Amino acid sequence: MNTITGQGECTANFLFYNATDEFIGQAAHCAGTGAPTETSGCTSATMPLGTPVKIGGASKPGTLVYSSWITMVKDHEQDANTCSFNDLALVKIDPADRGKVNPSVPFFGGPTGISTTAINVGDRILTYGNSPLRAGLSPLSPKIGFSLGDEGGGWSHTCYTVTPGVPGDSGSAVLTGDGKALGVLTSLALAPVAGSNGVGDMSRELSYLNSHGGLGPVALALGTEAFHSPAP
Template sequence: MSLRRLAAVTAAAVLAGAGVATGAGGAQAAPSWAPAKTAAIHPGTMMYTDGAQCTANFVYTDGAGNVYVGYAAHCAGTGESTDTDGCTTASLPLGTPVTFNERGSLVDEGTVVGRGTLVYSSWDTMQKRGETDPNTCAYNDIALVKVSAADKGKVNPSVPVWGGPTGIDTDGTKAGDRVWTYGNSSLRAGVSVLSPHTGISLGDQAGDGGWSHPLYTVTPGIPGDSGSGFLSAGGKAVGVLSTLGLAPLPASNNIGDLAKELAYAKAYSGISGLALANGTEPFEPVV
């Protein structure tokens, strides 16, 4: 649901796999994060790609100490709003510049607070690999933006309001499970009080191999929220928002399983030691 396709409220979702950074002694030292209260780049930050706005999900690192921010692969897509198959829809190339912004709106992209480069797209990777699994093509919707060296010191991996993530949820969701997210669409015109959402999972979608997790939130995701991350109980990162469902569950949010998406990225991105960065702030699911 990026603003590249304002009407992109079609059905599809995302998902991916997990990882743990390694280094000397079996564990790599965490980057020097900015304080959570003042970090300019974090989960929920607005991201602009060739004029299209999406929302950052989580922060990631690699074995070389690089820092990445994730959003939805379709945020760099160039197809129509109804083109949600990542194995056939064209995308902007790797190397495309991406900016991190604050206070963007429909009439203004706001202030650029950092810069990065698109270095991994599940859509681009699936097409280059010749991926044919229909569930993977439909729901593997994640991209990674490498934060510039000059802006790494502006990053904190904590989710605003909620805190966390505390790791990756590898069990999916069951009907009735509560979830938490932070959407940051420019349609909200910078009114941050509208960004934190809670919701209820509708359970795994039948027949998709665990790739998609439809759910309802108190206020549904809107164009520009695409890419935002969802937390499950205990603050575990469970998925990434891909689209707003029209049928059979109108106004539901469709997310994918982050464990599956990240596993795919670890296998085929060429990024050694790719891993989710846990938040520096404790998960506190209260407003």
Template structure:
């Protein structure tokens, strides 16, 4: 979740405050920055009215606009324990968001780009009057449209690991490996602590495939919310959302990206919305 709210969540052990395959290369309207020098990418810090989360994936639309995703609760206006997106408050669409590097508890680091919140699953579920409990609990995706002046700074590859190579649509089984890159300001810019890997705890059929509980070493911490998770073949599985109590303490729950993106495609009004594959091959070196 947002850093300033997740500190409260961790204290209560309730919430981590915090289809559709795209071409592996840039769209005709976009030429991605080289992965090694791109300033905006999966894993970039994102600040919304002072609260910090982590970017997950890059997305495009039919017109070639570029979007970066994070968790919808990163723009939430309630408390750290507000996990029901159909009930919790949110900042409005049109809210400005910055992409930063080097942020910490002391300051927000350096702004490397800007964008506008143009889609929030929370705002959308409010508008639609969504009542399905699993959708309300786990549909936690927002999209920030990158300013035209900053699109040339974007690359869709996940740092350290590479990928994504597509979108996972069959969930996870107990013991499946997962890979992620969190970028919490609580790590004080120590990039070596950002890439980590973990193990799925097995999906629960009761939630309709909306959530994937897992355990990572080290666990996701405040500010990691919204970050991307990849499968053993580099496919996008989900977006970091909550901190769980069971079956293991400090386990994490990620929202299913295939379901979250399908919901956005149906209700965002963004024509041709797709998740973009990385330009760098997936390489799970750990």
């Protein structure tokens, strides 16, 4: 499923909920209005909360109700790693479309929970991207790869997949080898391996949201379809 915020088209990731509403996750930078080189959420320009967001398959637009970028600016966040890698936004689903949404990650199923432990170099990861650059060729959307290690004090995981994430895959759900939500695909890198991707850590991003977001307790919705990891 894709989301379109202004001129930015991204792949949605996970489904979230609080006591009253359901939300689709996307990368916060998908609503950015600055240059592609503006990657610090504490200094980059972005569209405001309340911005309508087109959701693929929905009859009505959703509404941008949380952005880590907006929240960090408002709260004068000073931690460099948080500013660089906290890249999560939530789009409130219109009540008319709530019954159309399934929390399962396409192809793989899950998530089965949230990854809260360190991921080791070489550990398996899985992700599903829906970039328009693939011209609707769904066999290219599921991607399997491995971790290249963490950075930013655990705020980000560098991963390599076949095929790599490309523009339009930003925001994609990334799973660990046992189906837990590892994070959100946020960047395309040239190092340590050309074509590798940065993945914002879901446990930290959701914790930040719940501490600063003003939406009440927000939780990750678990997949209703059983997780499966294809044979290596």
